[in-house]
Amino acid sequence: MFGFGRKGETGDWVDLKSQPVPEGRHLLEVDDLKMFFHTQDGVVKAVNGVSYTLDRGETLGVVGESGSGKSVTSLTIMGLIDMPPGRIEGGDVLYRGRSLLAMSEEEMEHIRGNDIAMIFQDPMTSLNPVYTIGRQLSEGMMLHLGYNRQQALQRSVELLRMVGIPNAEQRVKGYPHELSGGMRQRVMIAMALACDPDILIADEPTTALDVTIQAQIIELMQEMQEKNGNAIIMITHDLGVVADIADKIMVMYAGQPVEFGTADEIFYSPIHPYTWGLTRSIPDPIMDEKKPLTPIKGNPPSLVSTALGCAFAPRCPYATDRCRSERPPTHVTGTGHYARCHFAHDAAFVAANAPATSRTKGRPERVAEAVTRHAEGGEAS
C-alpha cells in the first residue's frame, strides 16, 4: 500500500521511441479526437474532432483563443485528463502506430516523460517548491532510464548547462524559488528533455514570461530540437510565436480545428474567416502610422450549447443562413491544407475577402520600403 515503487512489475516494457515508425504511419497521428466533459451544466465539448499528423523534427503550432481546446487536446494525448468528468467520445491518438487511448495507465506512465514530454505555461508554479532542482530533474531519469541518484544528478548538471543555466553545479542543489521565471522555464525544458523524448508538447511556454525572455526560450527549444530531432507541439494564443518556428499550424476555435496547413499556407493563403481575423489582429511593426488593430468582434461561444451550424458563424462577418443552420464540411486541398468553412472551396470568395494587411509574400519588399522610408526621414530631420 505504501509503495514508493519503481515500476518493477512491468520490467519487460520496450521503449516505443527506440522502435521504427511502422510503414505508412506518422510519429503521431491524431484522428478525429473528441474529449467531452460531463458536468452538471451539460456536456462540454472541449475537443471536438481534432485531426493532425506529426513527424520527427517537425513543429506543429496550435493556435486559438483561451478555451478553444488547445490545452485539453494535448492533455488528452498525455492521458492527463481526469476521467470522469472527461470522456473520450471518439477518435484515436496513434503514437508510432500504437493507440495511446487504448493503453493502460501503467503503459502511459512509460510514455509520459519518456516518449512524450510536456512543458507548462507558468514556470513559477510548475516546479515543486520543497525539492531541489536536481532532485526534480533526476526523477524522470531514475524512473525511465534506470539511472541511480548519482548518475541522474550528474546528468542533471549537464542538462542545466545545456539549457544555458550558469553555475549548474550550484543550481542543482538550489530550490526553484531561487531562480527567475525565465530560468525556471529553462529548468522545465531541461526536465522535459531529460529522457530524450520523441515529442515535446509546450503549452504556452512563454505566456508568463516577459518578451525578451520569450524569444530566448523559443530559440532554446528550436536549438534543442535541432540537436535531438524531436517533434514539438507548440500551443499558443500568439500567432507571432509560431510564425518563426512552426512547420504546420492548426487553428482551433470552440474545440474544433477550423484550419490546418503548413505555416506558409496559414500565413500567406489562409482560407478560413477565423484565421483571417487572427492575422488581421497581429500588430504590424512596420507600419509607422498609428492604426488600430482589427479585432474579431464578439466572444467565443459556450462549449456546452453548440450551435447547429458553424461554431464561428455568430462572429463571422460573412456568415449566411446556411452557415447558421448547417455544419460546414472539411474542405481539403491537394496539399493536405484543410478548413471547415462552407466557402473554403470558393476561390473567388477567398480572394475577395482574405486580408491583404497580414503577412503576405510581398513582405520583404515592404520591409525594405519601410526601412528606406525611415532612413530618408532620418536624414531629412
Add this chain to the structure above:
Amino acid sequence: MLRYIAKRVIQFIPVFLGVTLILFVMQNVVPGDPIKLIAGEKKLDPQTEINLRVSYHLIETDESGRPIYDEDGNTIDTPLWKRYVAYVSGLLHGDLGRSYQQNGKPVSSILGQKYPYTFRLAVVAIIIESIIGIAAGMVSAIRRYSAWDVGVTLVTSGMVAMPAFWFGMLQQLFWGIFLKNVTGGSFYLPISGAGGPHAEFEGWVYYLLPALTLAAVSTAYTARIMRSQLLEVLNQDYIRTARAKGLSRRAVIWRHALKNALIPVVTYIGMDFGGMLAGAILTETVFNWPGIGFETYRAISQRDWPIVMGSVTVIVIVVMIINLIVDISYAFLDPRIRFDGSKSE
C-alpha cells in the same frame, strides 16, 4: 538561524514578565486572605499566624527573619512590588513558592510530581491525533466524494462540535459502564485515575480513554486541515508536472503532494501539542487524571494561588518553547523560509 533563536529567546522575557505580573496582581486583587485560607475553620493563635505570614513572605522581616513591628506593635505588610520581585528572583532559582495547602509543600515538587502525567498523556494524544488525523484527511482527499470522504466529514464535524468533557463522559459511560454491563463485567476500560502499583489494569490501559478524549477535537481539525491542504496541493501545477514526468498517481501523492500538504498540518499539531502540555483541565478533571491540569483546577477551586501561579508560569515557558520549535521546524519543511534572510537572495 542561531541569531533567530537568540532573538526569539530574548523575546521570551517580556512575555514571561507580563504573564507572571498579571497573575501576581490578580491573585492579590481577589478577596480572601491566604493565611485565613490556610487556617480554614480553625482559629489560629496570633504567634502562629505571624510565623505563617513570615514563611509566605507576606510581612516585612529583618535579616534574621524576625518580623518587624511598627510603633503600634503591628506587623508591616510587604508591598506588592517587593513580593513580585522576590517571586521572580525565586523563580530564577527554581523556587516557585509553597502551596497554601498540602502542608506547605514546595510548588516545584508538586508540579514535578504531576507534570510527567500530563506530558505522557499529551504524547499519547498527539500520536493518536497525528496518525488518525493525517490518515483520515488523506483518505478523504484522495477518495474525494466517496463514502469514506462523507464519513470522515460527518465524524469530524461531530467531533469538532462536541465539548471534551461531554465526549469524555460519554466514553466513560460506554467503555466503563455500558460494556461492563453488557459483557457481564468481563470487558471494560478504566474510567478514572492513572493506575498505580495496586491498580486493576496495566498502566497503559489508563491512557486510552483520556488520550482519546484529549485528542478528539484536534484529530478532527487535523483531518480537516489535511484534507483541504491535500486537495489544494493536488490542484497545483507542479503536481501536473510530476504526472507528466511519468510518475504514478501514488508516487505523486507520496513524493510530491504530501510534503507540501503537511506544512500547515505540522504547524497545527505542534501548536496543539503546546496546548496539551499546558494541561488539559477538562479532560484531566473528567478522568481524575493526576496531571497539571487537574491540579490547577483543584488549586483554583481551593484558592491555592501559589500552585496556580507556578503551573501557569511553567505552562507559559513550555508553550513558548514549543512555539519556537514549531517555527524552527518550518525551515526544515519549507526551503522558501529562511530566518536570517541571508540565504535567499
